Amino acid sequence: MRAPDDRFATRVLRWFDVAGRHDLPWQHPRTPYRVWLSEIMLQQTQVRVALPYFERFVDALPDVRALSAAPLDQVLALWSGLGYYARARNLHAAARLCVERHGGEVPRDFDALLALPGIGRSTAGAILSQAWGDRIAILDGNVKRVLCRVHAVDGWPGTPAVEKRLWAVADAHLAGVPEGRMADYTQAQMDFGATLCTRHDPACVLCPLQDECTALRTGRVGELPTPRPGKPLPEREALALLLRDAEDRVLLLRRPPTGIWAALWSLPEHADREGARDWFSRHVGTGYDDAEALEPIAHAFTHYRLTLRPLAWHGVSLGAAVRDDGDLRWVARADLPALGIPAPVRSLLERVLRA
């Protein structure tokens, strides 16, 4: 942390004016709704990945009221493939709260934003600074990396102590932001971290902060920020039942509202063969052993590894006592795009139904 006349902000802004990104879709127009949506999509997701999702989303649901009136399934379908689906459910719930509490607008108030699900301190700051030019700091992964280097902050940024220190630094830098440039400053920091002060091979030779950066001066750029402490990932396996009827539709099951892939449509899953056989006999009847074993699907989460082993049947019809109700339904291939489906499962279905 330095004096209030710190040059950090003006240096980053000068870089941004020349080398930053000025053509992102949420910058034109830079409305609170579009900024909000972009910030939620960009949580743990890179710009390049989020871009097509953003265009599709605002095209289908252009404002808070449209989002609040949309069925959750449509929102999840628009989100399908982005991951962290709680973001989509929170976004949807927050839009409805905006209609209830704020006249169908995104509130221009820090505490009101924080009270909305899915919006934390950094996202609230990003919305207010970008949409309104308010003088509020952000602290995302990019900013954390930049500040760790510029101020040589040791320790993994995921710990509360380090994060607290980084917030203090980010707040201190606000004093150096010229009047009327907060929106650009917020975008500039994220751009700067994403394109110049990258995790690997930062372009220090082109950096406008060479004179300010303690890590560069002490030769510690390669070791900051401190990486997360390593940990082995547990492995889990499950059987995935892929049932196709005479019309080549596939049987999908809505997952529970909490846990992994919450509320998404997926294949019936069972931890072991006995559970799968029992489910099959109750819903279909005989024929479990006619299954064709497909190639396993490996999927890695942050905290464990999942291997899905698909078992496929053709020409199946459900038992008379089984209702094709709200949580269990036959879905034609043409209807898959309209449903929220986990990416690896969607990939499997498209591969299997392509023929």
Next chain:
DNA sequence: AAATCGGGGAG
């Protein structure tokens, strides 16, 4: 303070 939640990009 630690665990939970996905998917993809990049080395």
Next chain:
DNA sequence: CTCCCAGATTT
């Protein structure tokens, strides 16, 4: 393969 990213929420 490994790491980790434009984080927030829950416990």
